[in-house]
Amino acid sequence: MSERKTRRQAALAPEAAGTAEAVDSYAKSSPQGAGDDKSNGNGQAILSSRSGVEFTPHENIFLFWPNIIGYSRIVLAIASLYYMPLHPRTCSILYSISCLLDALDGYAARYFQQSTRFGAVLDMVTDRCTTSCLLVFLSSAFPRWAIVFQGLISVDFASHYMHMYATLAMGGSDTSHKNVDKSRSWVLNLYYTNKVVLFVCCALNELFFIALYLLSFSSPLLSPQLLKPLGETRAAAIQTGAQVNSSVLRQLFTNPYSAGALEMARANKMDSTWPWIMAGVSAPIMALKQFLNVVQLVKASKWLAEGDVKSRREAGLPKKSRKNT
Structure with a gap:
């Protein structure tokens, strides 16, 4: 066995030597010398030439772990919206998990060294859309x-x-939106750079709106319709459910009303004590988060205005009008 292995190594030696000589010759032919050869840490040489081309493994940004977590957040958010009208417990659980994963994707980005601009935008867009959808429901409630x-x-x-x-526009395409200089706004700098402050503000802000959502199902003080009896006619209508004309749609989308009748009855009997406690604890942080939004809007507007003033000066504007002589 060892003799056969020795013969195989001897046969491959000239080829390996030729490859090594070719790589060495390529490196020496570069004006920058052999010192320009790099290693990717996996034993694979990355050759740099005068053209600046580096032979690196292809990376699919869309399949980075933080972005996969972001896609999971979207799926959970859509599922929570489906259950939102009649299933408060299921909706709250799905929505809360989606929000908590917001902290996990940032940790994954740092752990796997997969921080990307696409991931940052995906995270921000998901946050804005999910919160807006919940606020739209609260508007109707x-x-x-x-x-x-x-x-x-x-x-x-x-x-x-x-x-x-x-x-x-002002900081450059490589500048993160979380890099806020203290001289511009110390409160925004604290908000974006301190992970504890960022997590607490975002989490309790969402908690306040979730508490309002639960109170719309459990508190007669905020939802007086909960005091009204359901009535036999209305109960029968809920149990029967809305009729769907298409049999295909009836098979694809089960009627939420019949399944939600029991959940609705449970929700009406839900004790509103904990939702009120959640709302009371998170209300100050929610107010602080809205204040930070206003500060962020004002500071960004002033920053853009400073850039406009500088650009107009460089362009020589406003130009003095010449009087016709």
């Missing part, structure tokens, strides 16, 4: 306060868009 929830959605989207655009 509490019509009197719909304008407040609409305002929160607008400020949230506007502040993050303005901040992201200002960072890219």
Whole structure:
């Protein structure tokens, strides 16, 4: 066995030597010398030439672990929206897991060294969309306060868009939106650089809206319709469910009303004590988060305005008008 292995190594020796000589010759032919050869840490040489081309393994950004976690968040968020009208417990669990995974994708990005701009944008877009969908439901659950929830959605989207655009336009495409200089805003610097502060603010902000969602099913104080008896006619309608004309749709999408009747009855009997406690504890942090959104919007607007002033000066604007002589 060892003799056969020795013969095989002897046969491959000239080929290996030829390859080594070719690599060595390629490296020496470079004006920068053999010292320009690099290693990727896996025993594979990466050759650099005058053209600057490096032979590195292909990476699929879309399959990075942080981005896969981001896709999972989207699936969970969509599932929570499906159960949102009639299944408060199921919806709250799915929505909460989706929000908690927001912290896990950042940890995965640092652990696997897979921080990407696509991942950062995916994370921010997912956060904005999920919160907005919940606020839209709260607008329908509490019509009197719909304008407040609409305002929160607008400020949230506007502040993050303005901040992201200002960072890219003024700081450069390689600058992260979390790199906020203290001289520009110390409170935003603390918010984005301190992971504990960032997690607490985001988590309790979502917790407040989840608490309001649960109170819409359990608190007669906020939802007076819970005090009204269901009635035999309405109960029969819920048990029967909405009729779907297409048999194909009836097979693909099961009727949520018949399945949700029992859940609705349980929700009406839900004790509102814990949702009220959750809302009371998280309300100050929610208010702080909205204040930070306003600060972020104002600071980003001023930063863009400073850039506009500088650009106009460099362009010589405003140009003095010449009077006709």
